Amino acid sequence: MLKDIQKILSPETKILVLLNGLGHEDIVKQYVPEKNIFIGNTMWTAELLGPGKIKLLGSGSVVLQNIDASQTAAAQKLAALLTDAGLNANYSTNIRYDIYKKATVNATLNTLSALLEANIASIGQTRTALPIIKTIIAEFVAVAAHEEIILDADELIANIQKTFDPAGIGLHFPSMYQDLIQNHRLTEVDYINGAIVKKGQAYGIPTPYNALITQLIHAKEDLLIPTK
Amino acid sequence: MLKDIQKILSPETKILVLLNGLGHEDIVKQYVPEKNIFIGNTMWTAELLGPGKIKLLGSGSVVLQNIDASQTAAAQKLAALLTDAGLNANYSTNIRYDIYKKATVNATLNTLSALLEANIASIGQTRTALPIIKTIIAEFVAVAAHEEIILDADELIANIQKTFDPAGIGLHFPSMYQDLIQNHRLTEVDYINGAIVKKGQAYGIPTPYNALITQLIHAKEDLLIPTK
Numbered sequence: 001m002l003k004d005i006q007k008i009l010s011p012e013t014k015i016l017v018l019l020n021g022l023g024h025e026d027i028v029k030q031y032v033p034e035k036n037i038f039i040g041n042t043m044w045t046a047e048l049l050g051p052g053k054i055k056l057l058g059s060g061s062v063v064l065q066n067i068d069a070s071q072t073a074a075a076q077k078l079a080a081l082l083t084d085a086g087l088n089a090n091y092s093t094n095i096r097y098d099i100y101k102k103a104t105v106n107a108t109l110n111t112l113s114a115l116l117e118a119n120i121a122s123i124g125q126t127r128t129a130l131p132i133i134k135t136i137i138a139e140f141v142a143v144a145a146h147e148e149i150i151l152d153a154d155e156l157i158a159n160i161q162k163t164f165d166p167a168g169i170g171l172h173f174p175s176m177y178q179d180l181i182q183n184h185r186l187t188e189v190d191y192i193n194g195a196i197v198k199k200g201q202a203y204g205i206p207t208p209y210n211a212l213i214t215q216l217i218h219a220k221e222d223l224l225i226p227t228k
Numbered sequence: 229m230l231k232d233i234q235k236i237l238s239p240e241t242k243i244l245v246l247l248n249g250l251g252h253e254d255i256v257k258q259y260v261p262e263k264n265i266f267i268g269n270t271m272w273t274a275e276l277l278g279p280g281k282i283k284l285l286g287s288g289s290v291v292l293q294n295i296d297a298s299q300t301a302a303a304q305k306l307a308a309l310l311t312d313a314g315l316n317a318n319y320s321t322n323i324r325y326d327i328y329k330k331a332t333v334n335a336t337l338n339t340l341s342a343l344l345e346a347n348i349a350s351i352g353q354t355r356t357a358l359p360i361i362k363t364i365i366a367e368f369v370a371v372a373a374h375e376e377i378i379l380d381a382d383e384l385i386a387n388i389q390k391t392f393d394p395a396g397i398g399l400h401f402p403s404m405y406q407d408l409i410q411n412h413r414l415t416e417v418d419y420i421n422g423a424i425v426k427k428g429q430a431y432g433i434p435t436p437y438n439a440l441i442t443q444l445i446h447a448k449e450d451l452l453i454p455t456k
Binding site for chain 1: 340343344346350351353354355356357359360363434436437439440441443444446447448450451
């Protein structure tokens with residue numbers, strides 16, 4: 001996509017990456033100078049109705065930060081702009097922590113929902129959900145520590161356990177379930193669990209749970225997505 | 229079960245364990261003297277029609293061996309007896325290898341079939357089946373080596389790859405799929421992958437792939453088997 005839009009990128013064009021998962025900025029860096037890249041994530045739940053047509057569900061928030069130290073003011077201006085547009089954006093001073101935190105939710109609930117074909121509350125009721133989630137997160141904690149980002153495993157686990165409540169979002173089927181099981185579309189697993197595996201390989205940190213989860217999702221993609 | 233039948237076991241009663249999986253003799257030892265225990269496995273594919281009523285499919289074989297060194301003659305007699313009954317039994321001089329070999333088939337194809345809800349040929353066509361199978365088997369090899377049983381990983385992998393052929397047994401859905409997906413029954417995963425995890429813990433050998441596979445099967449049991 002970045003290759004396709006390169007003609008319309010000027011030296012002043014700023015790119016804000018609000019995607020799920022990790023490592024997107026490393027790809028964007030290949031096309032855009034670092035000072036123009038801003039990263040973050042969003043807790044707005046949305047549906048894509050068609051090209052340029054998005055339906056927002058409920059209310060949410062956005063956090064973002066510059067990756068180049070000189071661009072703090074620009075990032076703060078960007079957050080204010082999004083807030084003015086009604087998107088409840090905040091400047092984060094620790095965006096990598098925020099990104100890792102959301103990725104642990106996606107790496108556990110999204111993948112388990114797609115693999116087990118169950119909603120969040122049902123996953124939470126199985127005897128092995130918690131040990132699986134704890135091990136996946138332990139691998140995230142080890143990889144993030146290598147990048148000097150100190151994740152709090154207990155906080156991340158508690159954050160996930162809260163979602164099991166059927167009175168909250170427990171009855172929700174996460175986006176990876178919607179993509180793979182309902183719509184037979186490819187998933188973003190390579191940017192979530194797969195990104196941890198890649199980082200783990202680069203740092204010499206074992207990440208077997210994230211590796212097997214990634215492989216099983218790919219196997220399921222091969223089984224469910226019709227070949228052209 | 230062994231507790232229930234203890235009244236009818238005499239000091240001469242021999243027990244032949246032909247179950248899938250590992251470690252059964254350790255349980256039987258609690259009830260029966262070692263010299264009366266014989267272990268092995270069977271490649272006969274069978275259906276249980278009802279109590280005492282079994283339908284054999286195609287043709288197969290049995291291998292067995294004594295676990296007490298003094299009982300070689302008795303084991304050979306047992307094999308001859310089963311062969312006379314038409315069951316094509318052979319005395320094995322390396323039964324633990326044979327048991328591990330069959331367990332690697334069950335640990336990979338049975339579990340992947342139940343997890344991915346696919347037959348053997350379809351599993352074989354996914355891009356990640358082979359790397360998953362290789363890692364599961366590498367863990368088996370490490371655990372068996374600790375028991376001085378040297379498994380040949382390449383032979384075991386080739387043995388499994390042969391089954392992918394749709395003209396052979398590729399279109400078959402293994403017993404764990406039948407138990408869990410079709411009949412919503414508990415599986416034997418604790419005696420296959422789970423047994424490797426338990427041995428790995430005892431020996432200090434990491435077995436994360438077998439651990440996660442076991443946990444995912446248990447999660448699926450909890451989701452699919454109706455509670456009383």
